[in-house]
Amino acid sequence: MPSYLLVFAQSHSEFRIPELESVAQLHGFAITLPVDCDPSRPFMVLDLASEEHAKLLAGRCILIKHIYEFYAQGGDYEELHVANKANGHLWSSYAHDTSFKFIVTAYNHKIPGSRQREVVESFRYMAFAGKIDMKNPQIILGCFEEYDSSIALRQDRDSKFRQAYFGRLVVDGSARALIKMFDVKKRLYYGNTSMESEVSLLMANQALASSSKLVYDPFCGTGSMAYPIAYFGAQVFGSDIDGRQMRGKAGKGKLPPGVLRAATQYGVADRIVDLCTFDVTRNPWRCGDLFDTIVTDPPYGVRAGAKRLGRKKELSEDKKAANIEHQMSARNKEEPYVPPTKPYELSLLAADLVLLARYLLKPEGRLVFFLPTVNEQYEEVDIQSMLCDGMVLVANSLQDFGSWGRRLVTIRKATQESYPPPCFEEERDPGARIPAHKDFREQYFRGFKKENDL
Template structure:
């Protein structure tokens, strides 16, 4: 199969391979990674058709450009030798207008050397006119350098030419999804809140859900809707829920009589793909049937800017009333427009297990659950992710992590392997967390919000054991690589 060179952003490098694999799965084409180092600024891949490359350019938010690879080498001598042995590659372009562009990763090439280097390709025999503005074909030279700080002109000139590898090929196109970072920027969004996901990360998450026209996707912690805008952009129908309807509605004064989530959806041209956004506690939701949602994609609140809540009262307080409360004005309290029901914290470890159990019931076979899990880097262990029978984690290498130093947000992607719906989750407080607390074997994300507020002090619960197996779940080590 033909080889192609992808120029990839150096941002979020741990997300790049899962993103490409997900695009290949959505459009059902094979992809093979040829590069030995998958985290450089250039990535060589093997694909069957150029149409597959176009799909990557259209969908992958990290891909800057794509080039059909003609030759490569550790030096220009190697590059020219390989290119001279494949001169037939130029036959379709002998008489077309063209230009040759020179690029580099982690370095700026002086213009004088660019001209000198381009002139060494005269042997290609191209007879068409050079067109710098609108060529029929563009050839590209790419030099790949190691990352190195070079703050002065002298330092840049000293390292010029000391590249790791050099590539030559025909440009196919520029990454068209990159513009979504600006067009969906939170700064220009009609409605957003302090927990809104930034556009780049939202689209990276959405890609893992495999969105496509006709699919139905759900966010049980919808907030201001960031996940749904990205998923709907790729054609999926979406709906969301949240225990706090104020996040969905925003301010609706004057002419703004629609909830804020819908105003932003209209801004992005996807309002017709929003089935609904509802206010309810996901642990007491109205859904009565499983096995019909294609993906659940969500960023659960974990207590940094907002904590997860569920209906009820905190431990030690009076239980919820069994009958409605009649106010002095003759109205029941829950009928007032500003009514907020009593709520209590929703422990992140409980929420994580409940979310996986919900996905096991609600998803179609091979449906995906995609969510962020905040983890303290020094405490995280793979066994922290509970694997429910019928669900498996999909992970490439060490996984996709947005690292903030002492902690990081780990993107968890799981697939429903079961063919049946199973039983709906009961959303009970899981006793096993108290049992593991007593024995000193807690998940690394247990009590994350408190540890964050305290500056991540060392755990006092001792070393956790991989042999701890909570009831109703199976904890197991996953092998590295994509399952």
């Protein structure tokens, strides 16, 4: 199989492999990762069945900047040139009359112009006789030096790279342009909890969003997840306990308010099936196996906490009677009635979400959601303990913010069995392990210090 050099964007390193595997699955082919694969490194040599597969990955993977046909690599240029000469059959057909451009660049370092010329001249044995065309070449040859980020930046480290790679450009990553397209700052409707565009696109890829699929967001909010998923062709159904976030306020002009305003901006309003207001623990779904994917960013309390219907304390009989009177008065005056809510603790929410997904997902469907955790307290069992029969973990990628992080969790329904609607318990087993996301909001606002340390 031909080999290709993947050049990644310098962000979200833990998301690279899950995205690659998801996009490959979406397009119906499998990839085999190198034995020594290190997702934290910005370059990866990957065997693919064809150049067409490389183009499919570059057209959908948000974290891919470029894909090159791989010619050689080495710990120094002597080793690289030996390998490149051995692979002359890959590039010799371009040597006679093909216009070309040569680029030399580095990760975590800036190569002086004088040494860039030295590197280019060291490839003279390839004997390219075509025209050098810096604006519109037929092929682009690239040489990449990878420097260790742990080494302090200093002038005398030039040429002391960890590894150098060489190849021919096959395709630039076109999907990264969507990050600007879905930029929240340019969106016509957004809120203080709207997901940043790059991450929402990564979630859409994990969700395998594509045409003919029906996707559900049970914590829709201002619709951050709906737009990229609908852009990739899926039909989206959204719900939230607070419908005001989805509906928004009518503004000037002919555009609809709320989520539909931004959906119209992106040309995907016809793919928003509906937006409904209800508590996910008291949902109206009367049958399961409905959705191909459930993808959501549950509220975890930093800007807005999760809520469920109910009260922290039960009302006295007198207050219940007065409350019923107030409801009737509001209806008579056609005022909107906002039912009382109480906090929905994150660890309970996460466990309930997995149960809801098992009920609502079709076989092989995916649940994709973010889960914030305290890094110092986190253990793998925190995620594993949320799983239930029929649900298996696909990926768990960390976006690290220092003392805490949020994990993009992907879970698959690995059973053909149908399950009854879940019972959303309000109490947890007192003997169970306390996960790193338990009472996350409280931990966040006390700086992740233990209560007895305050």
